[in-house]
Amino acid sequence: MITIHHLGRSQSERIVWLCEELGLRYRLVRYERDPVTQLAPPALQAVHPLGAAPVIEDGGLKLAESAAIVEYIIARHGGGRLKLAAEHPDFAQFLYWFHFSNGNLQPAIGRAMFMDRAQLPAGHPVQAAVQGRLARVVEAVETRLGEAPYLAGAAFTAADVMTVVSFTTMRFFLPIDLGPRPNIRAYLQRIGERPAYRRAMAASDPQR
Structure with a gap:
């Protein structure tokens, strides 16, 4: 059975969701962020030198990096x-x-998060560049979801598993205004109706 080391309110929810979509049994080990710093606890560093989640254990294997984990699980399990x-x-x-x-x-x-915390003055060129880049990236997703119901096309895939957290859980750290993004909003509603997604969110972050 795969063990998933999951940090609350983090991209490691991708791995829980993936396992739910694939119908795989897993053991979930949850870690909570420091209430003041919002950083991962020292206990995660005992699991992996980077002290970040996700990390999985599968038999004698220990693997970090969410994209690598997603590809590994799809290929092996x-x-x-x-x-x-x-x-x-x-x-x-x-x-x-x-x-x-x-x-x-x-x-x-x-x-954008780091620039926000740096509290640069309004109109600072670095702040403007960072915000402009974020707007273009989000617009790319909006445009794609106007062309197809899911990011790869007609079918739900691991590309969606990788992406959704940026528009959901990340709102706790940097809210993105999706008011002018109807395609992303409709997409998130479709995702939210998936039983596997609901099970994953209930298991990974039940308090949110």
């Missing part, structure tokens, strides 16, 4: 489900959006 084969017409879209979250969306949100 998921029978290749929730990913598209190379011959699928949407294969390139799947690859792009699977990597988009950690390659563009999460970094853009992270930079």
Whole structure:
């Protein structure tokens, strides 16, 4: 059975959700953030040197990095489900959006968070550049979801598992105004109706 080391209110919820979608049994070990700093507890460093989540244990294997974990679980335990084969017409879209979250969306949100905490004066060029980048990244998602119901295309895939946390759980750290983003809002509603997603959120962050 896979053990998932999960930090509350973090991207490690992706792994819980993935296991629920694939119908895999898992053991969940939860960690809470420091109430003042919102940082991960020292106990996570005993699990992995980076002291961050997610981390999984599978037999004698210990693996970190959410994208790597998602690919590993799909390949080793998921029978290749929730990913598209190379011959699928949407294969390139799947690859792009699977990597988009950690390659563009999460970094853009992270930079905006740091700039917000730095409290730079209004109109500061770095602040403007960071906010502009975030707006373009979010608009890319909005545009894509106007073309297809899910990021890879017609089918729900691991690209969606990787992306949703940026618009849901990350709101606790940096709210993004989705008022002018009807496609993203409709997408999140579709995701929220998935039984596996509901089970995953109840297990990973029951207090939110």
